[in-house]
Amino acid sequence: MKKALKIVLLAAFTLAVLGNTNAQEKEKSKSVVSVEEKNGKSIVKAPGVKVEVDEFNDTITKITIGSRRFEVIEDYNRSRIRMVRVPREKFKGHWAGCDIGFNGYMTSDFSTDLPSDALFMDLNGSKSVTFSINFLQYNIGLQRHKNNFGMVLGAGWTFYNYRTDQPYTFERDTETGQTIGVPVPAERSVEKNKITTSFINIPLLFEYQFPSSEPFHRFYISAGPYCGFKIGGHTKLVYKENGNRTKDKGKDDINLTPFQYGAMVRVGYRFINLYASYNFSTFYTENRGPELYPFTIGLSLVQF
Numbered sequence: 001m002k003k004a005l006k007i008v009l010l011a012a013f014t015l016a017v018l019g020n021t022n023a024q025e026k027e028k029s030k031s032v033v034s035v036e037e038k039n040g041k042s043i044v045k046a047p048g049v050k051v052e053v054d055e056f057n058d059t060i061t062k063i064t065i066g067s068r069r070f071e072v073i074e075d076y077n078r079s080r081i082r083m084v085r086v087p088r089e090k091f092k093g094h095w096a097g098c099d100i101g102f103n104g105y106m107t108s109d110f111s112t113d114l115p116s117d118a119l120f121m122d123l124n125g126s127k128s129v130t131f132s133i134n135f136l137q138y139n140i141g142l143q144r145h146k147n148n149f150g151m152v153l154g155a156g157w158t159f160y161n162y163r164t165d166q167p168y169t170f171e172r173d174t175e176t177g178q179t180i181g182v183p184v185p186a187e188r189s190v191e192k193n194k195i196t197t198s199f200i201n202i203p204l205l206f207e208y209q210f211p212s213s214e215p216f217h218r219f220y221i222s223a224g225p226y227c228g229f230k231i232g233g234h235t236k237l238v239y240k241e242n243g244n245r246t247k248d249k250g251k252d253d254i255n256l257t258p259f260q261y262g263a264m265v266r267v268g269y270r271f272i273n274l275y276a277s278y279n280f281s282t283f284y285t286e287n288r289g290p291e292l293y294p295f296t297i298g299l300s301l302v303q304f
Contacts, residue, residue, distance in 0.1 A: 011263055015149045015176065024189040026302075032047065033045070041053065041054045051064075055190045068084075069084050071084065073139075074143050089147060091141030092137065094207065094222060094303060095137045095205065095301070096135065096303065097301070097303035098133055098134070098301050099132040099134065099156075099158075099275060099298055099300050100131050100132075100299055100301055101130045101275070102130070103129070103160055104123060104294070106295060107292065107293070108292050108293070112178070114290070115290070119181075120164070120166055121162075121197050121290055122164060128162050128163045128246075131158070132158040133156060134156030134304075135156060136155040138154065148210060148218065149206075149208050151204060151205070151207070152204075152207055155202050157198065157200055158228070160198070160296075162194055162196070163193070164188065164193045164194060165191075165192065167184040167188075168193070170235050170254050172254050174225070176289060178255070179288060187242075188239040188241045189241070189242070190238070190239045191240065193235075196233060197233040199229060199232055201228040202227055205222040206224050220267065222267075223263070223265045224264065225262070226264050227259070229258070229259060230259070230260075234249055234274060235249070235252075255284045255288035257282060258285075260279050260294075262280045263277070263280070264277040264278075268300065273300035274298070275300060278293065278294075281286060281293075
């Protein structure tokens, strides 16, 4: 029984090593397999795979592949195999993935009530949606013997949609250079009116996960600054006139800020993940439009 079992285990290990060796073919200068013997144990390591054999223990063999470990246990003259998850050894934060949320903005005194000169920017909050693909994440652990506190540096693409539905177009005044709202002719029935922008955002978040004794189901909270660089933006007006439906899309410069910065908070537990961000920079270039500070509240739908 033992001999057959060992043959099966050896075959499984060989296949795992071969699979991982293929992924490492370009690293010619690195050793693929290492063997170590100490205290009656034999340990074989390869990229992504580890096998431990201990004839003096009930658990005679442990095969670790990625985050899964298969343990061969012998007791009462029988053998059985169980699978366990291996706690990660390094800190891993929560940034990479896909987010969806709702946009808004506040005045300098943190009010959502807009002043009279900014009423043309009054939002339809339920339709002002943002979507993000956070494609890059770099984890930096800040503890030597634990993995539940660290920094996260990342990058992501975010599409912001500010829906107003107000009967105004967004234009840049030729005399003052400021962004103003120009009334739409009364014979046009406005169905949709919005400003869209897209940014590459770069956050630097400090994240704490607890309890530290639970490696798989931790609550986490992260917070820190971020900055973003605008890569696009346009306006869109949809209206009906004389029974005809018309779409006007504009890419004129209306003083949208090319650089944003602010603070972000992210919290979550298992599949429930929330985030909020607030810009310290204004929606328009300073002194070139109403003084409004964007914010976003949303959910992380998918995490990488």
